[in-house]
Amino acid sequence: xxxxxxxxxxxxxxxxxxxxxxxxxxxxxxxxxxxxxxxxxxxxxxxxxxxxxxxxxxxxxxxxxxxxxxxxxxxxxxxxxxxxxxxxxxxxxxxxxxxxxxxxxxxxxxxxxxxxxxxxxxxxxxxxxxxxxxxxxxxxxxxxxxxxxx
Amino acid sequence: xxxxxxxxxxxxxxxxxxxxxxxxxxxxxxxxxxxxxxxxxxxxxxxxxxxxxxxxxxxxxxxxxxxxxxxxxxxxxxxxxxxxxxxxxxxxxxxxxxxxxxxxxxxxxxxxxxxxxxxxxxxxxxxxxxxxxxxxxxxxxxxxxxxxxxxxxxxxxxxxxxxxxxxxxxxxxxxxxxxxxxxxxxxxxxxxxxxxxxxxxxxxxxxxxxxxxxxxxxxxxxxxxxxxxxxxxxxxxxxxxxxxxxxxxxxxxxxxxxxxxxxxxxxxxxxxxxxxx
Numbered sequence: 370x371x372x373x374x375x376x377x378x379x380x381x382x383x384x385x386x387x388x389x390x391x392x393x394x395x396x397x398x399x400x401x402x403x404x405x406x407x408x409x410x411x412x413x414x415x416x417x418x419x420x421x422x423x424x425x426x427x428x429x430x431x432x433x434x435x436x437x438x439x440x441x442x443x444x445x446x447x448x449x450x451x452x453x454x455x456x457x458x459x460x461x462x463x464x465x466x467x468x469x470x471x472x473x474x475x476x477x478x479x480x481x482x483x484x485x486x487x488x489x490x491x492x493x494x495x496x497x498x499x500x501x502x503x504x505x506x507x508x509x510x511x512x513x514x515x516x517x518x519x
Numbered sequence: 520x521x522x523x524x525x526x527x528x529x530x531x532x533x534x535x536x537x538x539x540x541x542x543x544x545x546x547x548x549x550x551x552x553x554x555x556x557x558x559x560x561x562x563x564x565x566x567x568x569x570x571x572x573x574x575x576x577x578x579x580x581x582x583x584x585x586x587x588x589x590x591x592x593x594x595x596x597x598x599x600x601x602x603x604x605x606x607x608x609x610x611x612x613x614x615x616x617x618x619x620x621x622x623x624x625x626x627x628x629x630x631x632x633x634x635x636x637x638x639x640x641x642x643x644x645x646x647x648x649x650x651x652x653x654x655x656x657x658x659x660x661x662x663x664x665x666x667x668x669x670x671x672x673x674x675x676x677x678x679x680x681x682x683x684x685x686x687x688x689x690x691x692x693x694x695x696x697x698x699x700x701x702x703x704x705x706x707x708x709x710x711x712x713x714x715x716x717x718x719x720x721x722x723x724x725x726x727x728x729x730x731x732x733x734x735x736x737x738x739x740x741x742x743x744x745x746x747x748x749x750x751x752x753x754x755x756x757x758x759x760x761x762x763x764x765x766x767x768x769x770x771x772x773x774x775x776x777x778x779x780x781x782x783x784x785x786x787x788x789x790x791x792x793x794x795x796x
Contacts, residue, residue, distance in 0.1 A: 376604070382534055383605045386541055394545030394563060406608075413607035427669070430603065431610040431729045432763050435756055438614025443621050453615055461612045461752070462562065462741075463545075465733055468605040469564040469700060470540040472730055473571015474533070475599035476697045478592060480577045483693050489652045493661050494694035496645035498702055501665045502735070504640015505758075506715050506723035512630035519716040 376417050380410045383467060391463030405458025412437050529593045533601065536590055540570045549741060557712025560738045565704045571598075572697075606729050613756035620753040627718070631758055634722045635765050638664060642778050649687075650789045656782075660687025663778045666695060667727045669767045677775070700734040707738035717743045721751040725758025727766045732759040 384406045388399040416433035441452045513519045544563035551560050573579050575595060580587040617624060624631070641662055649658035660678070664670045666688050671680075678684035703724070710720050717739060724735035736755030740748040 379530075379601065379604045380607065382530065383601070383608060386534070386537055386605075387608060389538065390541040390545050390563075393542050394548060409608045409611045412611045412614075413604075416607060416610065427767070429729075429763060431606045432760050434607045434610030435614040435617065435760060438611040439618040439621065440614075442615045442618030444619060446618075449618070453619065456611065456615050459608065459612065461609075461616075462564070462737060464605075464609040464612055465562070465564040465737060466541050466544050466567045467537055468602060468609060468730060468733070470537045470544070470567040470571045471533075471598045471601040471605050472700065473540075473568040473573075474536065474575060474590065474595055475602055476572060477575025477577055477590070477595045477598075479693060479697060480572070480575070483697055486690050486693065489649075489654065490661065490690035490694060492652065493645055493649045493654070493658075494691045494698075495702070496648050497641045497662055497665060497691050498695070498699070498706070500641035500644035500662075501638050501726055502640075502703070502706065502710070502723050503637075503713075503715075504643075504723075505634040505637030505726075506710070506713075506719050507640075508637040509630050509634035509719035509722040510715050512633050513627065513716065513719055516627070516629060518627055518630070519718055 384410050386467040390466050391460040395460050402458040405455045408455050409459050529597050532589050533594050557709040560708035560741045568700050616753040656683035657687035660684035661691045663774050665726050666691035699731045703731045704734035704738050707735035708742040721754040722758045724755040725762050727762040
């Protein structure tokens, strides 16, 4: 229970950052978006609880959050309309900026280790990124064409 | 972080720092400009990751002393644990994009499943280059996959994290952690210049990293027509979830055997003598 409260405190911090960010970036009124944010944060908390309850299943809390919210928003679900309009108060791109701000700060103590590595890893990593991305993109392109979706 | 009081101080420092970064990044807003064949779409998240890196003691903290007191090592460590928390509201938003499109996504199921195998593309492209640069067994770890946490775990278990393979996997992991979102934030929109359909590029964005997928798919979605944008994000999120389920098995049963096979074939041909990273 203490752990859950501790987590929810941090989620509220994230929620406030998103509300202010989307007010600045997209002109969405922060106070009017509070109900939507509460729903989003409750699902986020639920996904942490599920992950905590199923430690052997290597499914991240992030994926649980998507899973719960996708179930609630499927077209034939009675919750769909309410859920989509409420969470619609929270802007998609608005949620991304705080994540990357935290991510940027968190790598601050890794820059030293990176400097110690050879320049070769920089080149190789770029080709790893490109190979992973376009390998999938090419297969997806072929299969989507075959299926007549694109 | 010895006591409650210092923990609160860390939380407040991190909050203020991130709040400043978020406000400045959102004020700059979305910028698009043409580069060669494509368009680069710069989203606020991209500025945020760069500002985040800049305020740490290793960069601006070195020059501006008070900054070092605000963004100290405790704050950096705390920020790392906050990334996971901050990803959750985004996870919920992705669900609201996938749910309404669920029929469309099931129809695209074959493409979504098969493209998971495309992630092994890294082996064929990056391995020859690693060997040509003089890497030895490090190349096995560095090029086996995009080297997120599950791969790090598998390679660490099999070869030991202090082995050459372990050094390689750590190298790509670190590069991805530090530069992955910036790289994919640029590639997401720029990749449209290849002529590959946005839906295929969207599926490719899901590589097992929530933040890389977000960087790639959001910049892609901002560059395509609004009617396509939601489907792009929905495909990307689904693909990323699938990688979360299948990724580890692909690495164990396909990528590791394949990367070793390719190493044994290519190393005698293009490997240099005595190379090391």
